[in-house]
Amino acid sequence: MQVPIRYGKDDVLNINFDEKNLLGIFNPNKVEKFDEAELIKKAMRNPINQKTFDEFISGDEEIVIIVNDGTRPTPTSKILKEIYPKIRDKKKTFIIANGCHRDPTEDEYEMIFSKEIWAEVKAKGEAHSHDSKNDEMVYLGESSNKTQMYLNKIVANAKKVIPIGSVEPHYFAGYTGGRKAFLPGVAKYETIEQNHKLALSHDAQALRLEGNPVHEDMVDAMKVLTHIDVFAIMTVLDSDHNIYYVNSGDLNDTFYDCIEKAEEVFCVKIPQKADIVISVAPYPMEVDLYQAQKALDNGKLALAQGGVLIMVAKCRTGIGPKPFFNLMASADTPQKVLEKIQEEFHLGYHKAGKMAEIGLWAQTWAVSDLSDDEMRAVHLKPYHDLQKALDDALGEKGKDAKIVILPFGSMTVPKI
Known part of the structure; x- marks a missing residue:
């Protein structure tokens, strides 16, 4: 099956995979329209x-x-x-x-x-x-x-x-x-x-x-x-x-x-946690990595232990406020990030802490316009091709791996 994923304001990334792998595409709930x-x-x-x-x-x-x-x-x-x-x-x-x-x-x-x-x-x-x-x-x-x-x-x-x-x-x-x-x-x-x-x-x-x-x-x-x-x-x-x-x-x-x-x-019910979660930061919330991080934090709620969380975020203006980025770049593991935060706190470190916590129990990957070095610095496996990221995740988690897609990951809160 083919699924279109919005990337930034106007671009669309199409991904293809076997329909049997899809646990569900979970958008915010459809509600009544009003004047x-x-x-x-x-x-x-x-x-x-x-x-x-x-x-x-x-x-x-x-x-x-x-x-x-x-x-x-x-x-x-x-x-x-x-x-x-x-x-x-x-x-x-x-x-x-x-x-x-x-x-x-x-x-x-x-x-x-x-x-x-x-x-x-x-x-x-x-x-x-x-x-x-x-x-x-x-x-x-x-x-x-x-x-x-x-x-x-x-x-x-x-x-x-x-x-x-x-x-x-x-x-x-x-x-x-x-x-x-x-x-x-x-x-x-x-x-x-x-x-x-x-x-x-x-x-x-x-x-x-x-x-x-x-x-x-x-x-x-x-x-x-x-x-x-x-x-x-x-x-x-x-x-x-x-x-x-x-x-x-x-x-x-x-x-x-x-x-x-x-x-x-915004609260959506999912039947079970998935091996692979694709969580998208939609426009304008993909403005930079600092804002796009919300898609990671919501996406983790749909992810099974040891799974792969793929954040899709254009990050059109780059990193955003630097303190959280500098902290993560200064530590070579998520655990060391958390240890540094305990030693000293500055605004932005809360963002680093939330990202690092996920890294203790799951893999975090990203598809963005950021450079590979920038993504690696914050402990994200870097991609610029969503299809390649998904194929790699399926290769790692197996042919029967279950996938959840959150096209509005920054605003969608999955609940079992």
Whole structure:
């Protein structure tokens, strides 16, 4: 049988193998389609534990709108299409919640805002790209876990803030969305580092919120926002990146309200674990190795002990933030990576830790645009031909090896 695999935004890689080997191709679940504009309008009219959007934006106070960067599939432009006419003439600042990521490219700005709205926002000078290391920060307090909450001055000094986010499974925070707009979104580098060190816990995993130290620390840290009036807009996307659900209102209430809808889309049931898993980081989540790693972490949930996990990720801009790469490149085995993390932690090491843990019990291979040396440095067996990688895996695991394919591996959480 032949199966097409998307590679980056526009390319397709076709693979051929015996149908008897296929355990299944598991996409996010098919769900009902809705009129997206109507979903958004309805959510604005019926907020959860908050005044209506029109009431929220009334008055002359400046409004700060937090939007996700270009590595997230959040349908920001669709939300803005509906609400921008209402805030066009308001005093406002859009802040890009980069966390510790790089600034968006011009193409990414147009993807985030839409070409038309971005042209207007850019001309007015109403957008700021958050820089966790160099922007002026304000200390607002600390969480029970002693994470010191330094937020970008633009947000910390605001009276009205509108975070626009999307909720889907996240490999160590449980789920994206909600509180992540502030931490890590617009937080200081050291604040993010303190929170993300908790990702080394085995309880920091996809779908888990209760007992997840990363999530619980973020939620607890939100108590420093009591002086800010927050109107959150949260979305859940389907596998076609269409809006499946939207709500608005209180930051935490909107987040938790989206969880059930996100599980309807992204949690898939598989009959058993496979010998070979092909997990794809879809556009735009294949932007770099740092982001694409999520496909590995979800893919491992479908993989049998000693199996081969093949990550397919274009990594069109390269490695991404370097600390995790430098750490992995400095150790010749996954075990030594974990030992180094125990000695000293820096932001990015959580990513290295999650990758190294898989290497203790399975083989990790990759098909990407990265160089062979770059892939080997992070303990990935390098390929540039997916068919060759699959043939080699079948040769190693045997003619009866079972294969699972996750075309949206970054967002699909397999469950037995």
